[in-house]
Amino acid sequence: MVEKRRPIKVNEAIKKVMAYAKTGQIEEIPIEQAYGRFLGEELVADHDVPMFDRSPYDGFAVRAEDTKEANRNNPVTLEVIGEIGAGSVFEGPVGKKQAVRIMTGAQMPDDCDAVVMLELANEFEQGGKPYFDLKKQMKSGENISFQGEDTKKGTVLASKGTYINPGIVALLATFGYKYVPVSKKPTIGIIATGSELLQVDEPLQPGKIRNSNAYMVHAQIERAGGHPIYFGQFSDELEVCYEQVKNTLEKVDFLITTGGVSVGDYDYLPEIYKMLGANVLFNKIAMRPGSVTTIAEINGKLLFGLSGNPSACYVGMELFVRPIIRTHLQSSRPYVNKTVAILGADFPKPNPFDRFVRGHLRYENGQLIATPSGLDKSNVVTSLAHANVLIQLPGGTRAYEKGMGVDVLLLEDQEGTTS
Numbered sequence: 126m127v128e129k130r131r132p133i134k135v136n137e138a139i140k141k142v143m144a145y146a147k148t149g150q151i152e153e154i155p156i157e158q159a160y161g162r163f164l165g166e167e168l169v170a171d172h173d174v175p176m177f178d179r180s181p182y183d184g185f186a187v188r189a190e191d192t193k194e195a196n197r198n199n200p201v202t203l204e205v206i207g208e209i210g211a212g213s214v215f216e217g218p219v220g221k222k223q224a225v226r227i228m229t230g231a232q233m234p235d236d237c238d239a240v241v242m243l244e245l246a247n248e249f250e251q252g253g254k255p256y257f258d259l260k261k262q263m264k265s266g267e268n269i270s271f272q273g274e275d276t277k278k279g280t281v282l283a284s285k286g287t288y289i290n291p292g293i294v295a296l297l298a299t300f301g302y303k304y305v306p307v308s309k310k311p312t313i314g315i316i317a318t319g320s321e322l323l324q325v326d327e328p329l330q331p332g333k334i335r336n337s338n339a340y341m342v343h344a345q346i347e348r349a350g351g352h353p354i355y356f357g358q359f360s361d362e363l364e365v366c367y368e369q370v371k372n373t374l375e376k377v378d379f380l381i382t383t384g385g386v387s388v389g390d391y392d393y394l395p396e397i398y399k400m401l402g403a404n405v406l407f408n409k410i411a412m413r414p415g416s417v418t419t420i421a422e423i424n425g426k427l428l429f430g431l432s433g434n435p436s437a438c439y440v441g442m443e444l445f446v447r448p449i450i451r452t453h454l455q456s457s458r459p460y461v462n463k464t465v466a467i468l469g470a471d472f473p474k475p476n477p478f479d480r481f482v483r484g485h486l487r488y489e490n491g492q493l494i495a496t497p498s499g500l501d502k503s504n505v506v507t508s509l510a511h512a513n514v515l516i517q518l519p520g521g522t523r524a525y526e527k528g529m530g531v532d533v534l535l536l537e538d539q540e541g542t543t544s
């Protein structure tokens with residue numbers, strides 16, 4: 126007699142798993158390797174940027190008061206008493222009707238309060254000395270990048286757990302991080318189960334398929350920011366799988382298995398959880414695909430029993446494993462980000478369970494359109510290739526029509542959300 130499983134709501138399932146979410150440790154890595162990692166600490170400006178008033182143009186640093194009388198018919202003449210390249214500092218005083226040639230990025234001389242662009246200065250020499258005429262009155266503060274205008278000392282620029290994009294890398298360099306504190310990646314074991322599975326390089330045989338889940342999950346873990354370790358594929362033999370799961374558990378922060386969670390004769394994961402003495406959080410979720418996703422816990426360590434069906438496995442990974450990874454990486458926004466889009470095609474199949482349809486999101490005439498990216502069956506693999514969203518269709522009796530507003534989960538987004 127097959128056991129009767131009680132489906133729980135998706136949000137309830139996520140909550141049950143997240144009760145075991147833990148933040149991980151921090152490690153320091155060279156800045157060159159920081160891109161794509163997650164900040165282990167908040168990034169605070171420990172000095173003003175820029176640190177000094179500087180010129181945004183190549184030109185002349187002047188005292189605005191000397192240009193008061195200047196206009197188109199009445200140029201003022203200023204004497205050029207020196208030159209400052211970026212990186213140098215002009216030490217001397219700048220007196221009445223004097224100016225200093227200055228380059229973009231160079232520190233302003235203390236006595237000057239405006240910069241004349243080179244194009245506006247009519248340069249000439251007299252008695253062996255350089256001068257220029259200026260036909261424009263300068264305002265005090267004109268053409269200056271002021272100290273602290275970019276950011277002020279003490280400003281929090283990014284919170285911990287932030288995904289390090291190239292812009293964050295620029296900030297890290299600005300504040301002198303040769304080594305960057307990043308969240309240590311959780312190690313996540315992957316085990317594929319199924320006697321039908323061929324290795325990726327084996328020729329096809331009758332009744333067999335190649336193991337795609339292991340590599341797909343490997344990539345999904347990397348996208349989420351974790352460190353995957355693939356422990357191999359095992360045929361449906363209870364003892365072998367049990368030993369493998371038990372040994373692997375000791376080596377990883379979390380373990381993902383694919384396949385063997387349903388009610389088939391060779392679906393051994395439920396039995397393995399029993400043998401391990403694991404606490405099964407749930408074994409049925411009111412969702413499609415992935416209704417048989419089973420998650421267990423042993424001494425606080427999570428075992429994700431993802432479905433063998435590729436699309437179900439994929440969805441289970443994004444909904445349940447990803448927020449656990451992101452929390453480990455210190456993010457306070459661990460969930461897949463969401464937005465609303467317009468459904469790009471009819472979806473006529475009503476279902477009592479919530480659906481997560483693999484979809485492709487695109488911009489069209491300023492609107493976001495989400496269209497299913499292939500056949501919507503949980504055993505389908507090709508619909509995953511062009512999926513950049515999961516279209517979330519609440520369960521019920523209704524069909525969904527092209528043009529309706531729908532929630533979409535943004536799979537390639539790195540910002541995440543709080544719920």
Ligand SMILES: Nc1nc2c(c(=O)[nH]1)N[C@H]1C(S)=C(S)[C@@H](COP(=O)(O)OP(=O)(O)OC[C@H]3O[C@@H](n4cnc5c(N)ncnc54)[C@H](O)[C@@H]3O)O[C@H]1N2
Pocket residue numbers: 317318319321322334335336337338339383384385386387388389392414415416417431432433434435437503504
């Ligand atoms: N009587 C019932 N049968 C099924 C139920 C049910 O409730 N009652 N649930 C169905 C649902 S929903 C799903 S999803 C699948 C889940 O199956 P399992 O998680 O037990 O996975 P397997 O039986 O091992 O495999 C299912 C399917 O996926 C293929 N597979 C497995 N591993 C891989 C892999 N690494 N790469 C690619 N494809 C893989 C496997 O060949 C099967 O076709 O159960 C339904 N049945």
Ligand code: MOO
Pocket residue numbers: 412413414415416417418432434436437503504
């Ligand atoms: O777990 Mo299944 O994917 O609902 O078809």
Ligand SMILES: [Mg+2]
Pocket residue numbers: 384385386387388389391392433
């Ligand atoms: Mg099965």
